[in-house]
Amino acid sequence: MPNAAVLWCTALNVQKQFMRTVDEHLSGEKSSMLVVRAVENIPEYGIKREDEFSFYIVDAHHHMGREGGHQNTPSSAYEFYTLLWFELKKAAEERLESDLLLFEPVGTRPVRFTEEVFQARDSWSSMAHGWLVDRTIVFPFTDDYSKVGVPDSPSFEISNNRISGWTSRAPHSTRFIGFCRVDPNDAKYGEPNIALREIERCRNVLGLRGLKLHPLAQLFVEEIEQKPTLEVVKRASELSMPIVFDTRNSKTISRIANLIESIHSAGKAPQPSVILAHCGMSPGSQVLYEALSRPSIYGDTSSLHGNDVPVLFETAEETIHSDAFRWSEKLIFGSDYSFLTTQAIDVILFLLSREFPGTPSDIQRILGGNIIGVINEPFHTQHDARMKPRHLITELHPTTQERIRKTLCSQLTTGSIELLSIDYMIPPKHTWPRIPTPSNGNGFHFGDLFITVQPKSEKSELHIWLRRLPGDLVSVTLMDTGSEISPQTLELASGSMRLALEEWLFENAERLADDQELISILDRALA
Numbered sequence: 001m002p003n004a005a006v007l008w009c010t011a012l013n014v015q016k017q018f019m020r021t022v023d024e025h026l027s028g029e030k031s032s033m034l035v036v037r038a039v040e041n042i043p044e045y046g047i048k049r050e051d052e053f054s055f056y057i058v059d060a061h062h063h064m065g066r067e068g069g070h071q072n073t074p075s076s077a078y079e080f081y082t083l084l085w086f087e088l089k090k091a092a093e094e095r096l097e098s099d100l101l102l103f104e105p106v107g108t109r110p111v112r113f114t115e116e117v118f119q120a121r122d123s124w125s126s127m128a129h130g131w132l133v134d135r136t137i138v139f140p141f142t143d144d145y146s147k148v149g150v151p152d153s154p155s156f157e158i159s160n161n162r163i164s165g166w167t168s169r170a171p172h173s174t175r176f177i178g179f180c181r182v183d184p185n186d187a188k189y190g191e192p193n194i195a196l197r198e199i200e201r202c203r204n205v206l207g208l209r210g211l212k213l214h215p216l217a218q219l220f221v222e223e224i225e226q227k228p229t230l231e232v233v234k235r236a237s238e239l240s241m242p243i244v245f246d247t248r249n250s251k252t253i254s255r256i257a258n259l260i261e262s263i264h265s266a267g268k269a270p271q272p273s274v275i276l277a278h279c280g281m282s283p284g285s286q287v288l289y290e291a292l293s294r295p296s297i298y299g300d301t302s303s304l305h306g307n308d309v310p311v312l313f314e315t316a317e318e319t320i321h322s323d324a325f326r327w328s329e330k331l332i333f334g335s336d337y338s339f340l341t342t343q344a345i346d347v348i349l350f351l352l353s354r355e356f357p358g359t360p361s362d363i364q365r366i367l368g369g370n371i372i373g374v375i376n377e378p379f380h381t382q383h384d385a386r387m388k389p390r391h392l393i394t395e396l397h398p399t400t401q402e403r404i405r406k407t408l409c410s411q412l413t414t415g416s417i418e419l420l421s422i423d424y425m426i427p428p429k430h431t432w433p434r435i436p437t438p439s440n441g442n443g444f445h446f447g448d449l450f451i452t453v454q455p456k457s458e459k460s461e462l463h464i465w466l467r468r469l470p471g472d473l474v475s476v477t478l479m480d481t482g483s484e485i486s487p488q489t490l491e492l493a494s495g496s497m498r499l500a501l502e503e504w505l506f507e508n509a510e511r512l513a514d515d516q517e518l519i520s521i522l523d524r525a526l527a
Contacts, residue, residue, distance in 0.1 A: 033057050033110070033134045034367075036103040036352060039096070045359065045435050053103070053360060056111075056444045058135040058368035059344075061244070061277060061302035061334025064166060065159055067141035072338045074127070074172045077138075080337050081130030087342040088132070091349060103352040103360075108132045111446055113405050113422060114174045120412040124171040137334075137371065138163060139179040139212040139244070148183070152190035154198035155183040155218075164206035168379070170412055170419035177375065177421075179210035179244065183218045184228035195228070196235045203239045204382035207420065209375055211236045214246040224255040225262070234263055237272035240488075242374045244300070247280040250287040257291045264296075271296045273374050275332060278303045283312040289319040292330040298374065301366075302334035305343035309350045317357040325430060328362035332371045361434050364442045372426055376490050378450035378463060379421035380481035386460040389479040391505050392521060394512040396474040401447060403519055404466065404476070408451065411526050420452040420461065425492040448492050452481060455526050462525065463487070476518060477505070478525050 034055045038047050059081075064072045072080075085108055095101050108131040110118075118128035140146070140159035148155050160180040167178030180202035182195040202208040213232070215221040220229060236243050245256050253276060264271045279299035282288045291297050304312060313331070320327035335344040350356055351363045394400075411417040425448040427433065432443050451464040463486060465477040479486055485501045494502065512518050 033108055033131055034105060034348075035107040035109060037106045039101060039104055042102070047360075047435070052106070054109075054442055055364055056368045056442055057133045057333065057348075058137065058371050059133045059335045059337070060137045060275070060332045060371040061300050061336050062136045062138045063141045063336075063338060064138040065141045065143040065145060065162060067143040070141060070338050072141075074166055074176065077136060077176075077337070078127055078130035080335075080341065081133045084335075084342055084344060085130075085132040088345045088348060091345055092352075095349060095353070100354060101349070101352050102354045102356075105348075105352065110134075111424075113446070113449075116405055116409050117174045117412065117419065117422075118171045120171070120409045127171065134368070135175060135177060135372070137177050137179055137210065137244075138167060139210075140181045142214060142217040146181075148185075149189050152194060153186075154194055155186055156181040157198060160198070160202050160206065160208065164202075164208060168207055168418075168420045173419050174422050177210075178206070178208040179212050179241075180206070180208040181212045181214070182232060184213075184220055184223075184232045185218055187228050195232050199232065199235050199239065199241070203236075203241055207379050207381045208241075209377065209379070210242045210244065212244045212246070215252065216246060216248060221252060221255075224252070225259050230259060230263065233259060233272050233274075234269045237263070237270045240270075240377055242273040242275060244275045244277055247276045247278060250280060250282045250285040253280040253282065253285070253287050253291050257294065257297065260294070260297060274298070275300050275371075275374070277334070278336070279312060279331075283308045283315065286319070289315060292316065293320050293322060295322075295324060298330050298332050298370065300332040300334040301344075301347045302336035303340050303343070305340075305346040309346045310355055313350065314355075314357055326362070326365075328358050328365045329370055329373075329430070331366050332374075333367050359435060361432055361443075365432055369426065369432055369443055372424075372444075372490065373429060376426075377488060378423040378481075378490060379452040380463070380486065381461060383461065383482040385480035385482040385484075386458065387462070387478075387480045387525075389477065389483055389485075389504075389508070390510065390521070390525075391508045392476045392478070392510050392512055392518055393469070393473055394515050394518050396468060396472050397515055400474055400515045400518075401466070403515060404464075404522065407519055407522055408453070408464075408526075411453075416456055417526050418454040418456065420454055421450070423450040423452070423490055425449060425467075425490050428491045428493040428496055445492055450487070450490070453526065457527065464522070467492070474515075475509075476522070478522070 034057055036053050038051045040049050092105050110131045118124045143159050145158040146155050163178045166172050167176040182198050184195050186194045273296050276299045280288050292299055316327050425445040427443050448467045453462050461481045463479045463481050467475050485504050489496045
């Protein structure tokens, strides 16, 4: 029998060839949230009437906490998404009668693993609803827990702790991704680097994966291009954290674009990935589209509704042109709950309408692919690795993945582990499947994923990295997230993998007799 290294080398070579035909193979499984049906034949896309598609939706702009009359918790968010689905169906029926839709929303369904986690405990199962939206990016309000002007104390320290508590504990860790907030003005009240230290704490200790800045609420609109904000944005970028800027007009858009250009020109930090919240409330402004034409600037749809929605998408398609990216890669769906409620259905229904100037692939990018691509890292914190990694390969049987999921859910039921996150892998940048098909899914790889857990018996933080390989094989890599070779991308492509990680996988592959041996090793790792 060939040794494990030879087997892994063969599998790796096959996988590299496999990755060259991305459009045929990287479309994931048909296991997603929003199910839509074509209302007629669409020959240019090879779509037939009654064909059904699944779209994975990520709400990239969602407030959580408490601010005055606004209060939102995880259970409230699920109730909102339940209401949003009800209103979406009702509005869709009206638009179908007027022949405005090309795709009819017909149902929602959870990704299987997420649903199984919610069923692991009775107290969680009561929250198993609101399946229109799969993942939600949550960050604090300018909330009642924040404090301003306290010397050497970050304004949003308590708020960020609460976001971490919600987003890194089961069952909500399967549906939420946490972003933090800081106030660059904190430097005025004490130690000058206090906001920078809070960003570092949120990323390295709490595992929050992005940053929200609110120039209007924190009174630094006029100082966006000055040193305190520049240093905050620069540090977040160094930590691979995308930055959401609350943006209310074209003048603020220009200031943010100038800030990003100055950081890029200095060449001393990675180019920040910046999301202009609400698209600057300026869907008719050329300033917006000039900013979105820059490689690292995106716009989210939160708060836009009514006539602003077609203006945004039609103008973006007409004016954003680049050899490096497609126009639809620069727009991101968001709800702005709880400041706004069901206005988000205007965006979803326009994407499903005859007027939308893009393809089904563009729809999936906007609804979820773009924001996950911007984040593009599995959950992790910064710490010294405490366990030796293992890379296991065995034959993939029809029940292998189900058995792995059941093992993890059993550990959740007994309280043996904490589930910090589930992160599904995505296609390499700019290679999203051109047409999501009924048989091949929508681009998200629900069978290739990172499951991040923390065994209660020790303080290690473990990636369970599950991938299907050509030749009916499955690999499970068990690795402390603090390892120097831990994966740093969600892209399912050998070309996206660090060389050190690729070499380690090649040298350390263990071929197992069957999936029962795999389950036994997994049980011991979690015990």
